[in-house]
Amino acid sequence: MVRLRDRRLRIGDLADYLGLEKSTMTGLVARASAKGLLAREPNAEDARAVDVVLTDAGHEVARTLEAAMRGALLPLTERLPVTDRRELRVLLERMLR
Template identity: 50%
Template sequence: MTSDALVDALVRNTFEVVGVLTRIGAEHDLSLTQLRVLGILRDRRPRMTELAAFLGLDKSTLSGLIDRAEQRGLVARGKNAQDRRVVDVFITPAGLELAEQVYDEVRRALTPVTNRLDPQDGDQLAKLLHGLHSPGRDLAP
């Protein structure tokens, strides 16, 4: 596969996945960025500054995003266990429940696409896509 064909395939598939995420997020009054925040917080408790950097948002934009999520009871802020001057953000039980519900809906919506692959090819594709992930863009768990 040529580089152009690979880029085209990645872009086409990204548009399909983003379309699903946008539709399902809208059904729950969540933007793509809010979906990303809930997804990130499912298994980690980052510092506000780490989360802002990961999402490419300035501090005030992230604060507004977190304020709105807090008002909905989806996330909360707390002092960092190692450094009391630092503020962490974490998912609440209600936020985790919503994140899991959205994930289930996304999985069901994408099942017709993923079922086109036999299981071995699906595993290989997941491995290949994981290899494209930028390691420097990870948040500490």
């Protein structure tokens, strides 16, 4: 869900990013859609394709998860010297792109 915070992705692209089979991703998207967290919308460039997007409820869950992760990691990262924390941040941002 965090990956979809600021972008629209096709199910296949999302599956590739997460290292899942497309059929598995389709099932996950269907379940999240049923819970009102994700929606499927037509792709603007390819009429045959469908994008996955976060709903307002999905955005709220993503924000809550991000805050929880920050809270859980803060005690660990605070132990690191400032230069190591900067390096860790750069590496994590590179990994998540």
